Amino acid sequence: xxxxxxxxxxxxxxxxxxxxxxxxxxxxxxxxxxxxxxxxxxxxxxxxxxxxxxxxxxxxxxxxxxxxxxxxxxxxxxxxxxxxxxxxxxxxxxxxxxxxxxxxxxxxxxxxxxxxxxxxxxxxxxxxxxxxxxxxxxxxxxxxxxxxxxxxxxxxxxxxxxxxxxxxxxxxxxxxxxxxxxxxxxxxxxxxxxxxxxxxxxxxxxxxxxxxxxxxxxxxxxxxxxxxxxxx
Amino acid sequence: xxxxxxxxxxxxxxxxxxxxxxxxxxxxxxxxxxxxxxxxxxxxxxxxxxxxxxxxxxxxxxxxxxxxxxxxxxxxxxxxxxxxxxxxxxxxxxxxxxxxxxxxxxxxxxxxxxxxxxxxxxxxxxxxxxxxxxxxxxxxxxxxxxxxxxxxxxxxxxxxxxxxxxxxxxxxxxxxxxxxxxxxxxxxxxxxxxxxxxxxxxxxxxxxxxxxxxxxxxxxxxxxxxxxxxxxxxxxxxxxxxxxxxxxxxxxxxxxxxxxxxxxxxxxxxxxxxxxxxxxxxxxxxxxxxxxxxxxxxxxxxxxxxxxxxxxxxxxxxxxxxxxxxxxxxxxxxxxxxxxxxxxxxxxxxxxxxxxxxxxxxxxxxxxxxxxxxxxxxxxxxxxxxxxxxxxxxxxxxxxxxxxxxxxxxxxxxxxxxxxxxxxxxxxxxxxxxxxxxxxxxxxxxxxxxxxxxxxxxxxxxxxxxxxxxxxxxxxxxxxxxxxxxxxxxxxxxxxxxxxxxxxxxxxxxxxxxxxxxxxxxxxxxxxxxxxxxxxxxxxxxxxxxxxxxxxxxxxxxxxxxxxxxxxxxxxxxxxxxxxxxxxxxxxxxxxxxxxxxxxxxxxxxxxxxxxxxxxxxxxxxxxxxxxxxxxxxxxxxxxxxxxxxxxxxxxxxxxxxxxxxxxxxxxxxxxxxxxxxxxxxxxxxxxxxxxxxxxxxxxxxxxxxxxxxxxxxxxxxxxxxxxxxxx
Numbered sequence: 001x002x003x004x005x006x007x008x009x010x011x012x013x014x015x016x017x018x019x020x021x022x023x024x025x026x027x028x029x030x031x032x033x034x035x036x037x038x039x040x041x042x043x044x045x046x047x048x049x050x051x052x053x054x055x056x057x058x059x060x061x062x063x064x065x066x067x068x069x070x071x072x073x074x075x076x077x078x079x080x081x082x083x084x085x086x087x088x089x090x091x092x093x094x095x096x097x098x099x100x101x102x103x104x105x106x107x108x109x110x111x112x113x114x115x116x117x118x119x120x121x122x123x124x125x126x127x128x129x130x131x132x133x134x135x136x137x138x139x140x141x142x143x144x145x146x147x148x149x150x151x152x153x154x155x156x157x158x159x160x161x162x163x164x165x166x167x168x169x170x171x172x173x174x175x176x177x178x179x180x181x182x183x184x185x186x187x188x189x190x191x192x193x194x195x196x197x198x199x200x201x202x203x204x205x206x207x208x209x210x211x212x213x214x215x216x217x218x219x220x221x222x223x224x225x226x227x228x229x230x231x232x
Numbered sequence: 233x234x235x236x237x238x239x240x241x242x243x244x245x246x247x248x249x250x251x252x253x254x255x256x257x258x259x260x261x262x263x264x265x266x267x268x269x270x271x272x273x274x275x276x277x278x279x280x281x282x283x284x285x286x287x288x289x290x291x292x293x294x295x296x297x298x299x300x301x302x303x304x305x306x307x308x309x310x311x312x313x314x315x316x317x318x319x320x321x322x323x324x325x326x327x328x329x330x331x332x333x334x335x336x337x338x339x340x341x342x343x344x345x346x347x348x349x350x351x352x353x354x355x356x357x358x359x360x361x362x363x364x365x366x367x368x369x370x371x372x373x374x375x376x377x378x379x380x381x382x383x384x385x386x387x388x389x390x391x392x393x394x395x396x397x398x399x400x401x402x403x404x405x406x407x408x409x410x411x412x413x414x415x416x417x418x419x420x421x422x423x424x425x426x427x428x429x430x431x432x433x434x435x436x437x438x439x440x441x442x443x444x445x446x447x448x449x450x451x452x453x454x455x456x457x458x459x460x461x462x463x464x465x466x467x468x469x470x471x472x473x474x475x476x477x478x479x480x481x482x483x484x485x486x487x488x489x490x491x492x493x494x495x496x497x498x499x500x501x502x503x504x505x506x507x508x509x510x511x512x513x514x515x516x517x518x519x520x521x522x523x524x525x526x527x528x529x530x531x532x533x534x535x536x537x538x539x540x541x542x543x544x545x546x547x548x549x550x551x552x553x554x555x556x557x558x559x560x561x562x563x564x565x566x567x568x569x570x571x572x573x574x575x576x577x578x579x580x581x582x583x584x585x586x587x588x589x590x591x592x593x594x595x596x597x598x599x600x601x602x603x604x605x606x607x608x609x610x611x612x613x614x615x616x617x618x619x620x621x622x623x624x625x626x627x628x629x630x631x632x633x634x635x636x637x638x639x640x641x642x643x644x645x646x647x648x649x650x651x652x653x654x655x656x657x658x659x660x661x662x663x664x665x666x667x668x669x670x671x672x673x674x675x676x677x678x679x680x681x682x683x684x685x686x687x688x689x690x691x692x693x694x695x696x697x698x699x700x701x702x703x704x705x706x707x708x709x710x711x712x713x714x715x716x717x718x719x720x721x722x723x724x725x726x727x728x729x730x731x732x733x734x735x736x737x738x739x740x741x742x743x744x745x746x747x748x749x750x751x752x753x754x755x756x757x758x759x760x761x762x763x764x765x766x767x768x769x770x771x772x773x774x775x776x777x778x779x780x781x782x783x784x785x786x787x788x789x790x791x792x793x794x795x796x797x798x799x800x801x802x803x804x805x806x807x808x809x810x811x812x813x814x815x816x817x818x819x820x821x822x823x824x825x826x827x828x829x830x831x832x833x834x835x836x837x838x839x840x841x842x843x844x845x846x847x848x849x850x851x852x853x854x855x856x857x858x859x860x861x862x863x864x865x866x867x868x869x870x871x872x873x874x875x876x877x878x879x880x881x882x883x884x885x886x887x888x889x890x891x892x893x894x895x896x897x898x899x900x901x902x903x904x905x906x907x908x909x910x911x912x913x914x915x916x917x918x919x920x921x922x923x924x925x926x927x928x929x930x931x932x933x934x935x936x937x938x939x940x941x942x943x944x945x946x947x948x949x950x951x952x953x954x955x956x957x958x959x960x
Contacts, residue, residue, distance in 0.1 A: 013748070014740070017744065104739075225811075225813050
């Protein structure tokens, strides 16, 4: 059965474009233009994945509220924020609410579709993992990456990474000891507009999240003027 | 000259207030004038009153010249000896304390001109109940008293009295004796050698003698009836200085000179006139009635001597001692006349008194101020008495003490000076304090207002704090400046937020564009490979990146605040950075020159990296092909210096100044992706690290260097960090 993707976006053009693109990939699409409409829709039928804009009409953080509502109903529901609000603060709030990923506009629809399929796959993988199924697991020293379930662990402890962060970390450790340049890391974000600064911010967030588990962590090293390196 | 004028800005507020305050100096000026005027008015009133009184009294005597005609001889060949009426009983004891007279004024002087030589005589005569009293003060350096063994009576200091008896014969009485024994009066023979009546004393004449420090004092009494109706009378002092030879050294006569008759005339006051005048006397005034020759025929009252026993330490006296030196100056400034203290007038006093009397005797009423002593000033008013024939029969003189007026004037003057000086002082102090406070407030306001905007013209604070609550004009100024600042702040905030708002607003349509292009390429297969689609996508990306860059630069300050600073080795960072540059920019050569040791600074590493990115981008853009870009790290005592130098076009002076400002680009116009944000970002990062950046042309003019100075990290524990620092 085709998966249902919910899109909440107040701009009719963007909503139509997303719907068309996602429908053409074979998903069922529910498109809502406001929080109330979305809530009524979710009461009827919970989708498999939700794409949220943060500002809906006059409500500047309607997206956050929706996310909270949805996750209280279905904690495993993949939520992607898709917004022009890319300030640091918004990013943090979005992820703390339990969103899986956070994508800045303008977005490439190909990337979006890819993410949707990957997140759905991952969600499935996570659900299947309840039965101790370990299919695509990669270990680099103390770091464990479950590529299917998009789960990372350091010294056996789960690291709570966003999709983008996971992909960047995976890229970094693909060839341990070798420097990975900014461009490669940018590609890993699967976003269309990325600066060095964005990469730096993501890297710092990854470091911090691992340091929370292990304060001695020092495996991500800056290659100033070039990129990053995973040192053993 | 014009330049100088242009620089002239006028005095400071303090000076202006001080100048205005000096206007207060006219207060004592006018007060003093007022005091002087008031004094003049009071004196004038007093003078008129006294003159009126004199006139009133004179009216009583008008046409009654017969009252004055009781004197037997009215020719001027005799000298008059005026006799004071005495109020109380007199003891003949050689002392004048029971006379009730002001001796200093009533004593008549005989002998030498100044009256202070040996054997000079001062005398006062009094009359009471038909007795003539005399008090004589004699200066005698060597006193020789009577020797009882010597029979002759002219061999010692003695007082002789000559008169004409009722029978027309000459009467002679000598008072001889010593202070120890009472004086004895003898009627003498013609030669004044022996007693006339075989040594029997004259019982009606009594006398006493007291020895003083510089002479003798006699007091005598004899009945007036002894004198004839003519009342011819004379006193002489016989001075014997040699106790051995006992020869007469000098005789001082009250008698007139030889060309006049041998006697003085004892002038008694007319009892009739006195009776009239007695009832008119009042306190503080002396009334004299003079006959046409200016002889005092009646007198009543006295001018009281002011109470000089003022407590010398009293507040008023001390105040007076403060005021007295000021007065002449004040007087001169306000009236333009020289100030005449009473003492200066004193010498003129006697002559003036005569002038007043003479004027009255010539028929002209007059009133004049007379200074008797420093403590005593009187007004002397004289009015003529007309005789029945229309001539002048005499005059009435009223002397009245005006010390109350003088005193009033003095105390008001003191008050004026005191109040003026005190108020001036207070005013000046208040003005100084006010001016200082005002200047301080304005300075504060100016300082805060100029601090509100930094050297780059950025607003540091949206409002002022000082003076905002003040209700006066400075407060208004502060509020209006503050209002300006807050409006400016609003505008600035709007400008600052504009890139963010812009990105926000542009990103949505951009997203529509982008997603539409995506959909178009997937739905219309013909379009997918179109070069127009590609260029449309590139355009979308470019707009996105422009907006992104603008927003990043605008947010930089804010983003830096949340940055965590740690101590990092800048040398290592730069080394690796420059090495990586060669990989990222293979078309350029990079040269790094470091100090060869770690250089620690407190910094956010990838902000330094971002800063280097911008500087290196700039250097690459401007460098001459095939010339290396040099990166050098130097260490100074407490700072490190990063220099990035490239050969190429040099900076214009204007560019040097504005290179690091926002939205300033000195690139050629065709370079579309630059907004002058790069070096602005450098400056913001450097300043966030408490450093300093500047651009300069190389000394040889071959290119440009950008120098960043950052403070070195302060190592907390010297012992553990020593090895790292030791390498410096």
